[in-house]
Amino acid sequence: MEGKGEGGSYLLEVDGLKELFERLKEEYKVIAPKLKDGLIAYSEAESFESLPFGYRNVETPGFYAFEKSQGYFSYTHPYNSLKNFLHPPELTLMKVVKEDGRLSFEMEIPKGNFCFFDVRACDLSALKVLDTVFLYKNPHPDPYYASLRESLFVIAVNCSYATSNCFCTTMGTGPEVKQGYDLLITELAEGFLVEVGSEKGRYILEGIKNKKEAEKRHFEEKKEILKKTEAMMNIPFQTEGLTQRLYERMASSYWEHIEKRCLACTSCTQACPTCFCFDIIEKNHLELKESQRIRVWDSCFSPSFATVHRFNLRQSIHSRYRQWLMHKFAYWVDQFGTFGCVGCGRCITWCPVGIDLREEVKRVAYS
Amino acid sequence: MPTLENPYTLKAGKVLKVIKECEGVYTFHIEAWEYALPGQYNMLYAFGMGEAPITIASMGDNYMVHTVRAVGDVTKHIDQLREGNLLYWRGPYGNVWELERAYGRTLLILSGGLGLAATRWVFEEAMKKPIKRLVHLYGSKDYDSLLYRYLYQEWSSKAEFYITLDKPDQRWKGKVGLITELLRDIDLEKDAIVFACGPDPMVKACVKVLQEKGIPLSNIYASLERHMKCSVGTCGHCMIGPYFVCKDGPIFRYDLIREYFERKEV
Numbered sequence: 001m002e003g004k005g006e007g008g009s010y011l012l013e014v015d016g017l018k019e020l021f022e023r024l025k026e027e028y029k030v031i032a033p034k035l036k037d038g039l040i041a042y043s044e045a046e047s048f049e050s051l052p053f054g055y056r057n058v059e060t061p062g063f064y065a066f067e068k069s070q071g072y073f074s075y076t077h078p079y080n081s082l083k084n085f086l087h088p089p090e091l092t093l094m095k096v097v098k099e100d101g102r103l104s105f106e107m108e109i110p111k112g113n114f115c116f117f118d119v120r121a122c123d124l125s126a127l128k129v130l131d132t133v134f135l136y137k138n139p140h141p142d143p144y145y146a147s148l149r150e151s152l153f154v155i156a157v158n159c160s161y162a163t164s165n166c167f168c169t170t171m172g173t174g175p176e177v178k179q180g181y182d183l184l185i186t187e188l189a190e191g192f193l194v195e196v197g198s199e200k201g202r203y204i205l206e207g208i209k210n211k212k213e214a215e216k217r218h219f220e221e222k223k224e225i226l227k228k229t230e231a232m233m234n235i236p237f238q239t240e241g242l243t244q245r246l247y248e249r250m251a252s253s254y255w256e257h258i259e260k261r262c263l264a265c266t267s268c269t270q271a272c273p274t275c276f277c278f279d280i281i282e283k284n285h286l287e288l289k290e291s292q293r294i295r296v297w298d299s300c301f302s303p304s305f306a307t308v309h310r311f312n313l314r315q316s317i318h319s320r321y322r323q324w325l326m327h328k329f330a331y332w333v334d335q336f337g338t339f340g341c342v343g344c345g346r347c348i349t350w351c352p353v354g355i356d357l358r359e360e361v362k363r364v365a366y367s
Numbered sequence: 368m369p370t371l372e373n374p375y376t377l378k379a380g381k382v383l384k385v386i387k388e389c390e391g392v393y394t395f396h397i398e399a400w401e402y403a404l405p406g407q408y409n410m411l412y413a414f415g416m417g418e419a420p421i422t423i424a425s426m427g428d429n430y431m432v433h434t435v436r437a438v439g440d441v442t443k444h445i446d447q448l449r450e451g452n453l454l455y456w457r458g459p460y461g462n463v464w465e466l467e468r469a470y471g472r473t474l475l476i477l478s479g480g481l482g483l484a485a486t487r488w489v490f491e492e493a494m495k496k497p498i499k500r501l502v503h504l505y506g507s508k509d510y511d512s513l514l515y516r517y518l519y520q521e522w523s524s525k526a527e528f529y530i531t532l533d534k535p536d537q538r539w540k541g542k543v544g545l546i547t548e549l550l551r552d553i554d555l556e557k558d559a560i561v562f563a564c565g566p567d568p569m570v571k572a573c574v575k576v577l578q579e580k581g582i583p584l585s586n587i588y589a590s591l592e593r594h595m596k597c598s599v600g601t602c603g604h605c606m607i608g609p610y611f612v613c614k615d616g617p618i619f620r621y622d623l624i625r626e627y628f629e630r631k632e633v
Binding site for chain 1: 371372373374375376377379414415416417418438439453455592593594596597599600601602603604606608609611614626630631632633
């Protein structure tokens with residue numbers, strides 16, 4: 001999935017895009033954004049028309065809504081992310097059966113075969129981060145994640161809009177999609193520029209009749225659009241040297257200020273496309289002959305997260321916030337060679353008290 | 368992608384022997400031919416309850432030794448196992464004591480309470496290695512909490528093994544007080560290597576005394592205990608600063624872990 005525009009680039013009209021969508025549905029479980037319960041949500045797509053065309057999400061700290069807009073891909077990313085499908089909130093690791101005093105174990109490895117239709121630059125970076133955590137920098141690569149991720153097909157989309165919570169330019173992850181896609185769409189005035197990023201992408205596009213070769217002006221327009229999107233975002237802080245600055249400020253009294261605001265509700269960690277922490281719980285049948293070991297999302301904000309002999313090592317809420325922020329911008333870099341934050345802004349939107357991560361990073365590291 | 372080994376697969380081992388150490392603490396000899404090294408631990412599973420990380424206390428030709436205190440749901444269940452029962456487990460996990468660093472030098476082992484289970488194996492191994500002087504200080508709460516009483520005679524014949532009790536009664540004729548007091552009385556070369564395992568406050572207090580004695584932090588190793596669920600570096604529970612205790616530890620060179628270990632609530 002590397003190489004920009006490798007294998008050609010085409011201009012498709014809506015009909016062509018719809019044809020592409022139908023084609024993908026024949027081969028994959030297609031996940032796409034959809035208007036659902038007042039949100040733009042990734043869910044299994046029924047039809048091309050179920051995409052939230054003509055709408056856009058409005059996000060500010062602690063606020064989410066959507067409104068009518070012009071164009072097709074005029075929104076940004078959905079409220080949930082690829083994590084919800086590749087590292088699902090609840091996943092059965094195994095079934096344990098007790099018979100004549102002996103236990104037998106049935107491993108349940110779910111199949112993925114997903115196609116994500118419409119992935120933005122930030123979420124594509126988050127996918128790369130999750131790959132590192134679960135597979136490439138893990139001494140015991142996770143077979144569940146690997147299986148769900150296998151044969152993943154990615155239709156990436158360049159953003160033509162940014163909400164006030166977006167900060168991908170700061171984290172260096174967007175708005176332009178640069179790699180990791182099979183096909184990349186940019187919405188232009190006269191149609192959709194589709195660039196091929198992989199052999200799989202080329203193969204799928206081959207069967208699409210409604211397309212023509214892209215021309216130089218289409219790429220010029222793409223550049224203009226991305227420039228405009230970029231201009232919609234501020235750069236609240238510099239990431240260069242940030243990790244070191246944070247390590248130096250672990251003892252800062254700044255952290256205590258967060259105690260009065262953070263509710264430790266775990267919303268941010270659930271909305272985050274890279275937060276991977278999980279618990280393993282036992283689901284037992286009443287007759288005690290069968291038990292399932294289930295992996296469920298956990299959060300460093302939970303009061304039981306760091307307990308040793310029933311004593312939580314992180315009693316105060318601000319120590320849990322410090323753990324989270326330090327992990328995202330400092331520890332993560334040492335552990336996996338990348339930031340744990342991709343600048344999608346979900347944690348800012350979904351914080352019930354509107355704590356703005358950008359402001360907190362600025363305060364602790366640069367004031 | 369090739370088929371990956373499932374890290375959650377459990378193995379079964381027959382309980383060959385059960386020793387009651389004291390109230391609520393049992394030692395199990397589990398039939399196993401696993402390759403493991405001193406310092407490592409296993410995840411022991413209890414049906415319907417979950418798993419708990421338990422250090423490998425020792426290793427025989429065809430069995431491994433686990434000492435388990437009944438503190439949680441899982442350990443309470445495991446402590447009910449008896450000879451002939453099966454124990455389900457996965458492992459071994461974690462890093463090992465760097466015993467080679469102590470060759471030709473003094474090795475000081477500091478154990479607090481159940482921490483002795485984590486130092487027993489490396490202590491036994493050290494007796495067979497070219498260690499110049501082997502000293503082991505073991506601090507226990509009271510007489511009834513003492514572990515491995517049946518080994519003291521042998522240990523004392525092969526090394527300087529001292530016990531101190533925090534709250535003794537008339538049955539105790541030995542040293543009284545905290546392990547730090549015992550440590551103060553010991554003469555140590557400045558290039559000695561130290562292995563420590565015990566409650567966090569004990570380890571911190573001992574390190575202070577060792578510093579007074581001029582032992583560099585880079586010569587001190589501590590085995591830490593943290594909440595663990597997956598043990599394979601993925602679930603995030605055992606994190607301390609940038610380290611995962613499950614895969615980067617449980618043993619840490621003290622100078623590397625100090626700023627996270629000594630800082631409150633990291």
